[in-house]
Amino acid sequence: MSKGAQLFPLFILFTVALLVGIPLVTVFFISLKTGLPGQPGALTLANFKAVLLAPGTRAILWNTFLFASGTMLVTLTIAIPLVWLLNKTDLPGKGSFYLLMTVSVLIPTFLRAIAWILLTSPRIGLPGLLGFEQLDLSLYNLPGMSFVQGISFVPARFFMLSAAYRAMDPALEEAAYTSGVGKLMTFLRIIVPLTLPAIAAAFIYYFITALSVFEAPAILGLPSGIFVLSSAIFEAVEARGGLPKYGQAGALGILILVIGLCASLLYVRIIRQTQKYAVVTGRGYKPRLVALGKLKPLALAFVLLYFCLELLLPFLIFLWASFLTYLRVPSWEALSKLTWINYSNIFDYGGTEPFINTLILISAAPLLTIALSIPVSWIVVRSRFAYRGTLDTMVFLSHCVPNIVLGVTLLYLFLIARNSIAIYGSLLALIIANIINSLAYATRTINSSMIQIHRELEEAARVSGVSGFITVAKVTIPLIAGAVFNSWIWVVLLTYREVTMALVLGSPENRVVSTVIWSLWSEGRVPQVSALGVVMMGTFLVLVLSLRRAFARFYENELA
Amino acid sequence: MIQIRELVKTFGSAGDKVAAVNRIDLEVQEGEFCVLLGPSGCGKTTTLRCVAGLERPESGEIRIGHTVVVQPATGIFMAPEKRDISMVFQSYAIWPHMTVFDNVAFPLKWGRKKLRKLEAAKKVEEALAMVRLDALKNRPATDLSGGQQQRVALARAVALDAKVVLMDEPLSNLDARLRDEMRIELKRLTGELGVTTLYVTHDQIEALSLADKVCVMNRGSILQTGKPEEIYKQPKDRFVSEFLGQMNFVRARVAGTDCVESELGKLAVSIPDGARAGEEITLGIRPECIELRKGCGAVMPEGEITLRSFLGNAVVYEVRVGQLVVRVQTNDDRFSAKEKVGLVFPAGAWRLFLSS
Numbered sequence: 001m002s003k004g005a006q007l008f009p010l011f012i013l014f015t016v017a018l019l020v021g022i023p024l025v026t027v028f029f030i031s032l033k034t035g036l037p038g039q040p041g042a043l044t045l046a047n048f049k050a051v052l053l054a055p056g057t058r059a060i061l062w063n064t065f066l067f068a069s070g071t072m073l074v075t076l077t078i079a080i081p082l083v084w085l086l087n088k089t090d091l092p093g094k095g096s097f098y099l100l101m102t103v104s105v106l107i108p109t110f111l112r113a114i115a116w117i118l119l120t121s122p123r124i125g126l127p128g129l130l131g132f133e134q135l136d137l138s139l140y141n142l143p144g145m146s147f148v149q150g151i152s153f154v155p156a157r158f159f160m161l162s163a164a165y166r167a168m169d170p171a172l173e174e175a176a177y178t179s180g181v182g183k184l185m186t187f188l189r190i191i192v193p194l195t196l197p198a199i200a201a202a203f204i205y206y207f208i209t210a211l212s213v214f215e216a217p218a219i220l221g222l223p224s225g226i227f228v229l230s231s232a233i234f235e236a237v238e239a240r241g242g243l244p245k246y247g248q249a250g251a252l253g254i255l256i257l258v259i260g261l262c263a264s265l266l267y268v269r270i271i272r273q274t275q276k277y278a279v280v281t282g283r284g285y286k287p288r289l290v291a292l293g294k295l296k297p298l299a300l301a302f303v304l305l306y307f308c309l310e311l312l313l314p315f316l317i318f319l320w321a322s323f324l325t326y327l328r329v330p331s332w333e334a335l336s337k338l339t340w341i342n343y344s345n346i347f348d349y350g351g352t353e354p355f356i357n358t359l360i361l362i363s364a365a366p367l368l369t370i371a372l373s374i375p376v377s378w379i380v381v382r383s384r385f386a387y388r389g390t391l392d393t394m395v396f397l398s399h400c401v402p403n404i405v406l407g408v409t410l411l412y413l414f415l416i417a418r419n420s421i422a423i424y425g426s427l428l429a430l431i432i433a434n435i436i437n438s439l440a441y442a443t444r445t446i447n448s449s450m451i452q453i454h455r456e457l458e459e460a461a462r463v464s465g466v467s468g469f470i471t472v473a474k475v476t477i478p479l480i481a482g483a484v485f486n487s488w489i490w491v492v493l494l495t496y497r498e499v500t501m502a503l504v505l506g507s508p509e510n511r512v513v514s515t516v517i518w519s520l521w522s523e524g525r526v527p528q529v530s531a532l533g534v535v536m537m538g539t540f541l542v543l544v545l546s547l548r549r550a551f552a553r554f555y556e557n558e559l560a
Numbered sequence: 561m562i563q564i565r566e567l568v569k570t571f572g573s574a575g576d577k578v579a580a581v582n583r584i585d586l587e588v589q590e591g592e593f594c595v596l597l598g599p600s601g602c603g604k605t606t607t608l609r610c611v612a613g614l615e616r617p618e619s620g621e622i623r624i625g626h627t628v629v630v631q632p633a634t635g636i637f638m639a640p641e642k643r644d645i646s647m648v649f650q651s652y653a654i655w656p657h658m659t660v661f662d663n664v665a666f667p668l669k670w671g672r673k674k675l676r677k678l679e680a681a682k683k684v685e686e687a688l689a690m691v692r693l694d695a696l697k698n699r700p701a702t703d704l705s706g707g708q709q710q711r712v713a714l715a716r717a718v719a720l721d722a723k724v725v726l727m728d729e730p731l732s733n734l735d736a737r738l739r740d741e742m743r744i745e746l747k748r749l750t751g752e753l754g755v756t757t758l759y760v761t762h763d764q765i766e767a768l769s770l771a772d773k774v775c776v777m778n779r780g781s782i783l784q785t786g787k788p789e790e791i792y793k794q795p796k797d798r799f800v801s802e803f804l805g806q807m808n809f810v811r812a813r814v815a816g817t818d819c820v821e822s823e824l825g826k827l828a829v830s831i832p833d834g835a836r837a838g839e840e841i842t843l844g845i846r847p848e849c850i851e852l853r854k855g856c857g858a859v860m861p862e863g864e865i866t867l868r869s870f871l872g873n874a875v876v877y878e879v880r881v882g883q884l885v886v887r888v889q890t891n892d893d894r895f896s897a898k899e900k901v902g903l904v905f906p907a908g909a910w911r912l913f914l915s916s
Contacts, residue, residue: 460653460713462640463612464720465671474670478657 009385012375016391019436020398023409027257027401030250030412037246037415047247051255056227061255064228066142067149067217068210074150075206078306079157085299087162090289092296097303104310105155106540108497108514109215111533112152113139114521115314117219118321124526125317128329140224149216151310157206164198201270208263212256212402214500219521229256230404237408237504246412253405260400268396315537321530342531349528350516357427358496358512365434366491370484372435373442378472380443381450382458399440406436407504414505425507433501438491445490449483450476489547493540561756562588562611562724567620569606580606581617582780588724588773593750593757597767597803598777604760605728607777611758612647612726613640625723641672646717647726650733652709654701661697664688664716671720687719690749707738714746718753725750727759731766743769764804768792776800798913801844807911808850808886810843823884824861828907835914842913847889849909852877853902854894860902868897879903 032043051057085091086098119125120137127137139148181189214230221231229252236249292299320330323338347355379385380392401409410433414424423429453476461471477484499514506515513536520529569581581603588594596604609615611622613629621631624645629638646667655663664687668680675683688694691711696704701712710730717725731739731746747770750757761767767774768788775785776799784796795801798809812822814835819828822843835841853860863881870893877888877895886903895901 454651454653456649456651456653457655459612459614459640460647460649460655460716461667461670463614463643463645463647463726464667464716464722465641465673466667467641467670468639470670474666475655479655 006385008375009379009383009387009391012372012379013385013387013391015372016376016394016439019432019439020394023406023413023436024397024401026409026413027250027253027405030246030409031254032247033250034247036243037412047251048254051248051251056232060227060229060232060252063142063221063226064211067146067228068207070142070146071150071153071210071213072203072206074147075153075157076203078151078154079161081302082154082158082306083161083165085303086158087165088290089292089299090296091292091299091303093300097307100307100311101155101158103541103544104307105159106493106497106544107152107311107314107537108499109149109152109213110219110499110514110518111318111536112314113148113216113219114529114533115317116144116148118317118526118530119313121327124321124327124329140220140226142226145216145220145226145228148220149210149213152216153206153209154306154310157202160205161202164195164202197270201267204263204267204270208260208267208400211259211263212404214402214404230402233404233408234504237411246408249408250412253402253408256402256405257400260402261397264396264400315534318530318533318537321526322534324527324530327526342527343535345528346531346535349520349525349532350511354511354513354516357430357510358514360427361430361434361512362492362495365431365495366438366488368431369435369438369442369491370446370488373439373446373487374477374484376439376443377446377450378476381447382455382476395440395443398436403437403498403500404504406433407501410436410501411504425505425509427510429505430502430510430512433505434495434498437498437501438494441494442487442491445483445487446480449480453479486547489543493543496539497536561590561592561625562586562594562758563621563623564607564611565621567607567610567617567622569603569610569615569617579780581610583620584777584780584782586775586782586785588756588758590756591754593759593770593772595759595761595767595771595774596777597761597764597774599762599803602777603780604762604777608726608728608758608760611724612645613638613643644672644723645726646720646722646724648713648717648728648730650729652713652730652733654704654709654712656700656702658701659697660688660693660699660701660704660712663701663712664719667716667720673720683719683721684715687715690718691715691745706734707742710734710742714749718749718755723756725755725757727757729761730759732761732763746770768804776803778803795844795911798842798844801911801913806847806887807844808847810845810884812841812843814839814841824881824886824903824905827905827910829910829912830907832912832914835912839914844911844913845905845909847876847887848874849906850886850888850890851904851906852879852888852890852892852895853904855900855902860904862900862902865895865897865899865901868895877901 031047033041034044034046035041086094116139120127120139122128138144212230214234217228217231218234221227227235233249233252236245236252239245321327322342325339325341328334376391376395380388410429414429418424458471458475461475497514499518502512502515503518513532517529517532564584564586567581567584568579570577570579572578584607596607598604606615610617616637617630617632619632622629624643628636629643630636658666661684664684665680668675668683685694688697691714693708693711693715696708704712731742734742743766759770771788773785774788774791776783776791778799784791784800791800792804795804801807810822810824812820814831814837815821816837818830819826820843829843861881863879863886865877866880866885867878869876874889874891875893879886879888879901881903
């Protein structure tokens with residue numbers, strides 16, 4: 001390899017280390033410091049002492065555990081039957097349900113939480129509509145948080161589980177049948193052992209994610225004083241009426257990180273096992289469909305009910321509320337009072353600036369993420385660069401850092417550096433945060449499509465005299481273009497709906513649509529929230545439908 | 561044209577290294593068709609990939625023409641794209657996002673030579689005509705059958721006019737009939753072009769029919785090098801003889817200067833100088849060298865046919881002689897199962913292996 005060919009991977013490694021390594025190290029640093037960023041002071045364990053001895057901490061940990069378990073329970077109870085129904089049975093309309101699922105995956109959790117608060121409120125939602133004004137359906141508690149978070153995880157989990165399910169070679173199952181083994185034994189001795197690692201890995205992965213999510217716990221938990229680790233971190237930094245306690249936030253962050261890392265190690269070990277089993281990946285996958293028979297109406301009702309809860313009701317309540325001037329239950333009389341004012345005034349809520357900021361953010365961050373992910377993937381998957389393992393691990397680690405922890409860490413770093421570099425409170429801060437946040441996702445999807453490109457396709461170009469750079473540009477990238485494009489669009493949507501880091505790193509200068517909705521909500525301006533929410537969901541819908549048309553072939557796989 | 565000296569390539573981490581190629585020496589002359597033959601894992605593909613520059617050997621030296629392309633001792637390593645080679649891959653490596661024409665043209669436009677558009681187009685047309693694919697040049701490469709993709713891969717390699725063409729089991733993904741056709745076509749094509757070829761395969765028929773020179777490999781070493789006839793008729797050891805076709809083995813003891821005591825009785829065999837009387841040896845004879853006779857005479861071993869398998873142009877019999885089962889291939893189809901027959905072993909047909 002020539003000198004230049006060695007330097008380039010080093011440069012990429014350095015960039016990733018800068019983006020991922022520094023925040024990771026900083027979490028530890030923050031947890032060992034007291035006072036405000038940049039203040040002198042020795043390293044100390046005082047924060048851990050304060051956090052561990054605080055009377056509320058045990059409750060926080062217990063709540064976190066209950067919330068994560070409850071979320072998983074809700075998600076899997078709904079997702080597993082859906083995976084089976086939409087993949088393996090003769091349920092009618094599966095194509096449309098897949099499409100609806102794709103649309104559902106894109107509604108941000110915080111919008112969903114707000115929608116469900118409205119839906120369960122006697123003043124506007126179902127209890128009023130159905131005439132049960134006295135019915136208490138409050139969601140401001142752990143079961144409510146778990147329900148909202150759980151149901152908003154269903155679409156993404158559905159795609160992940162479907163992919164795992166399809167990865168199993170049906171011939172393995174059929175081989176058992178043809179050798180005379182019955183359905184039950186085949187299920188117990190073939191299907192379960194083969195899919196168990198995948199399911200276990202999925203469980204762990206969901207648990208890690210549920211541990212660190214912030215949106216439902218913030219919207220539903222903060223007002224009622226029910227804290228989980230992520231919202232406790234937020235509260236420590238927000239510190240209404242006091243100095244922000246960065247040190248304690250750091251200590252709590254370390255707590256999440258340690259739990260998350262342990263679980264991740266387990267995840268990696270199990271996933272290796274599953275890769276050993278992944279003999280054939282869905283090639284020529286033609287499932288024999290199970291006939292539902294008499295149960296078909298029941299199954300159909302289940303799926304339709306699910307989409308009502310997941311998509312239709314939240315959207316309808318926003319739509320209704322967006323045309324109101326004050327909250328009221330839908331009725332014929334209310335219909336005549338509907339108004340466009342919330343839409344026509346949409347630029348008055350925070351000015352045009354949040355829209356412009358959002359536009360800049362979703363143009364810049366995803367593009368830079370993809371531009372970094374392609375070389376990272378190539379180095380990890382294809383090159384013989386000595387530190388490619390290190391690079392892969394670093395990217396993977398960035399995935400273990402929850403958004404709330406990443407946000408606080410970056411805030412801390414930007415505060416320290418504020419006198420020399422003016423990143424604090426700027427849009428650039430959000431761009432950097434989103435790049436770090438989406439790097440793991442983008443790299444993983446590009447990795448998996450690059451692995452599928454037969455090595456000999458690149459080698460064939462090299463041995464016929466084409467240089468390494470041209471080979472990547474003319475052979476590799478065109479072949480993974482679909483995946484790259486998909487990954488890019490997905491990162492755009494992730495960035496668009498991201499609110500946690502935007503809140504933590506927020507300032508009057510870098511307000512984006514999601515933070516405007518958040519602050520309108522905290523001010524109780526529901527109709528305005530609803531109008532913006534409808535606009536946001538509408539944009540998602542248009543984007544997804546048009547892209548789905550353009551890239552129908554790739555979509556299902558890439559979402560997983 | 562290709563010169564390999566003491567080539568070593570190991571795989572695996574520091575703790576458990578496996579030598580895939582262990583001190584190989586090989587020379588391929590200009591215009592020669594050289595086949596590396598061996599079972600999977602014998603190091604033949606690794607050797608080829610070292611020549612291509614797709615693997616870096618630990619030590620040794622490879623020259624292509626007069627150029628040293630790799631010599632770890634002095635740190636010389638020429639990237640694959642700099643070497644004057646072209647290669648046909650086992651998977652064909654047809655770029656699925658290009659048409660047939662573009663697949664052949666891409667290396668010409670972006671490779672070592674960087675031909676002008678018209679010049680490249682002319683080369684592509686010629687190459688495609690040579691593999692009789694000129695009619696399909698505007699098809700997307702993915703619309704082709706396996707055999708057609710194989711031809712595109714060949715055309716791509718040929719169009720480059722490289723000093724050396726490397727082929728890595730190019731026929732192994734084709735079905736049997738197509739493989740026979742392509743093998744004959746490959747023979748015609750390389751013969752016409754007179755190009756220097758290094759060809760890797762595990763298929764003895766490909767090796768014997770295509771090669772000017774065959775190198776039989778096992779466990780990272782070359783066991784025997786020679787013309788196909790030479791290797792087939794005078795294999796150096798049991799491994800080579802078994803890998804190239806079938807052979808019957810008979811244990812024996814040297815009984816004199818021109819005979820042995822064997823499981824089949826006393827046999828007339830010329831004994832080489834090295835063997836002493838009383839020494840244990842192994843005799844080998846190919847199934848097609850043995851003749852069968854109706855009835856039995858006093859001088860020849862007799863046996864009973866236990867299996868008769870009709871192949872169309874020949875018949876294979878398994879004949880039990882005492883404890884031994886001898887395989888015989890002949891075009892004499894008059895014998896039937898369970899029949900008693902006499903076996904004739906022409907004296908010159910025996911191969912004698914001293915050790916084991």
